[in-house]
Amino acid sequence: MERRWLNSYPNEVSSHLDYGSKPLFAYLSEAAAQKPEKTALHFLGMELSYKELYEQSVQFANALASMGVSKGDRVAVMLPNCPQAVIAYYGTLFLGGIVVQTNPLYTERELKHQLSDSGAETIICLDLLFGRVSAAREVSSLKNVIVTSIKDYLPFPKNLLYPFVQKRQNPSVTVDITYGGDVHAFKQVLKKGGKTEPQTEIDIAKDLALLQYTGGTTGPAKGVMLTHRNLVVNAKQCGAWLYRTSDGKEVVLGALPFFHVYGMTVVMNFGIMTKAKLVILPRFDPEQVLKTIHKHKPTLFPGAPTMYIALLNHPDIKKYDLSSIQACISGSAPLPVEVQEKFQSVISGSLVEGYGLTEASPVTHANLIYGKQIRGSIGLPWPDTECAILSAETGEMAEPGEIGELAVKGPQVMQGYWNQPEETAAVLRDGWLLTGDMGYMDENGYFYIVDRKKDLIIAGGFNIYPREVEEVLYEHPAVKEAVVIGVPDPYRGETVKAYLVLKEGASCKEEDLNTFCRERLAAFKAPRLYEFRSELPKTMVGKILRRVLVEEEKEKQAAEEVKKA
Incomplete structure (x- = not known):
């Protein structure tokens, strides 16, 4: 293979x-030993040192062992x-457990699938989510529920x-929790855990650290199996x-959720590996983010396009200093x-796409942060x-400029999908991960994506x-x-549109469908737009032609642009 991209690497x-x-x-053990008093986490005015985080x-690891x-x-x-999210994550790893990152936005339906599929017997959740977790227990193997609250790590008087x-x-939302039996309060769990680090033998290349659920390149949610080595490598x-x-000198803004693999790697794992100060926020609020940057002077701000768009559109952005x-x-x-x-015009450094x-x-890829950026x-x-x-056409490696499917191979690539050998075989071939994304490489080794995974919608990241x-x-x-x-959306990148044919004699309003969907899906998955039709475009054998609808939307968008011009 001709690795053209290496010629574009900076000397560093x-x-x-x-x-x-x-x-x-x-x-984390290393950071606590070398920088025990350095602030590891700043959370809404509360700070934990690396020694305290460790x-x-x-303690959490030992408490889990006692359960x-x-x-x-x-x-x-x-x-x-x-802080509890970081403590639970690393505590589970200290014991040799496998973390199952679970989106707090999941509905009961989605949570049931993930808990049942992963076989998780222990969960730590926010008190506001306890009702959802309790309802999901009937179809899961949960034995212990650990409950915490945001206020557990807020300073006085917050x-x-x-x-x-x-x-x-x-x-x-009513928080009504009876503690005892298999329902535990997080703070009490910590008090019962010993302070001696478990001596767990880990084969970093084989032992899993994480099950990260994703739709993968096709189909319903699957657990991506990532080892300790996979995660260390990517950080x-x-x-x-x-x-x-520089180790020990960076301040990283943690606005990306840690339950998303991107935030977990480039903020939490990378931050702790480099002994950085992590300034973490429980949710993305543009004004709070601006105030946090102004006050805490982060040097690194990994994010998603919707975040940068929201900040740029905030009416008071000029009041805040983002130059750190x-x-x-x-x-x-x-x-x-x-x-x-x-965004680059309001900060002192670079914003690059990865x-x-x-x-x-x-x-797997990113533009050069300190070098030439290719639009x-x-x-x-x-x-x-x-x-x-x-x-x-051939399945062989394409020439520069020729469009084909992007495949990647490296020490950060997963071991496969949890209990899904057929799905694994469909995307992993001789160590190569078939991404499902269509793109090309130019003469200098820069890669471009021209079309995303078939049918996949990316809304707000x-x-x-x-x-x-x-x-x-x-x-x-x-x-x-x-x-x-x-369909294109100026803020979310894309948003979900549903085309519907109703049953004969039936009637239904958008409001009814919206309520129905939001009861069964996380809010970000629910359609924002609905269009009712008498029929949908189909093939001769009755398969709905999704691509025809996509092209129709593109034509509508183009016509709107012409009108504006």
């Missing part, structure tokens, strides 16, 4: 890195960004005011790309060039990452698979036929 980046032999949790993670959790067991973490603020923001690759950063930011890597969705240029997928831990490109493959464009949404729509008693596509 090696094509091959030394990844060592330590498991992921060892980097000790509480070890019967052992190496290889799955522990679900259903939390927003907060911890006292929090219940009143929460009640005002969520008046319909170290990130460090090599950010070669101007040296580097931003944008992931999860394509980054519009105009957004990149505008590319990855959950199956690769997740990053419209996803950049160069990261160190030790092999890439190929496979011809759609979240992957949405039409089949899952369509199945919910088909459950509605008035719906005869349904098909879902992604």
Whole structure:
């Protein structure tokens, strides 16, 4: 293979890195030993040092052991960004457990699938989510539920005011939890855990650290199996790309959710590996982010395009000083060039587009942060990452400029899908991961994506698979036929549109469908647009032609642009 991209590497980046032999949790142990008093986490005014983060993670590990959790067991973490999420993550790893990152936005239906599929017997969740978790227990193997609250790590007097603020923001949510038996309070769990680090033997190349659920390149949600080595590798690759950063001196803004593999790798794991100060936020609120940047002076701000768009559109952005930011890597969705240029004008460093997928831990490509940026490109493959464009016609490696399917190979690529050998075989071939994305490589080794995975919708950085949404729509008693596509959206990148044919004599309003979907799907998956039709375009054998609807939407968009002009 001709690795043209290596000729475009800066001198500071090696094509091959030394990844060592330590498991992921060892980097927290190392940080606590070398920088015990340094702030590891800043959370809404509360700070934890590396020593405290390490000790509480070890306590959590030992508490899990006392509940019967052992190496290889799955522990679900259903939390927003907060200290408990980091403690539970690393605590599970210290014990040799496998973290199952669980989106707090999941509905009961989605949660049931993930818990049942993963076989998780322990979950840690927010008190506001306890009702959902309790309802999901009937079809899962859960034995222990650990419950925490945002106020558990808020400083005085915020911890006292929090219940009143929460009640005002969520008046319909009632927190009614009876502790005891298999329902445990997080703070009490920590108190019972010993402070001696478990001596767990880890084979970093084989032992799983994480099950990260994704739709994959096709079909319903599957658990991506990532080892300690996969995750260590991708964090170290990130460090090599950010070669101007210094251990112990960076401040990383944690606005990306840690339950998403991108935030988990480039913020949490990379941050702890480099002994950075992580300023973490439980949710993305543009004004709060601006205030946080102004006050805490982060040097690194990994994010998604929707985040940068929201900040740029905030009416008071000029009131805040964002000049501390040296580097931003944008992931999860394509980054519009105009957004990149505008955001770079308000920071002192670079905003560059990267590319990855959950199956690769997740990053495989990025533009140069400190060098030449190529518009419209996803950049160069990261160190030790092999890439190929496979011809759609022959399956052989395509020539530069020729469009084909992007395939990647490297030490960050997953082991496969959890209990899904056929799905694994469909995307992993001789170590090569078939991404399902169509693109090309130019003469200088820069890669470009021209079309995303077939049918996949990316809205606000979240992957949405039409089949899952369509199945919910088909459950509605008035719906005869349904098909879902992604349509352009100026803020979310794409949004979900549903085309529906109702049953004869049936009637249904958009409001009814919206309520129905949001009861069964996370809010970001629910359609935002509905169109009712008498029939849908189909093949001769009755298969709905989704692509025809996509083309119709493109034509509508083009016509609208002509009118505006």
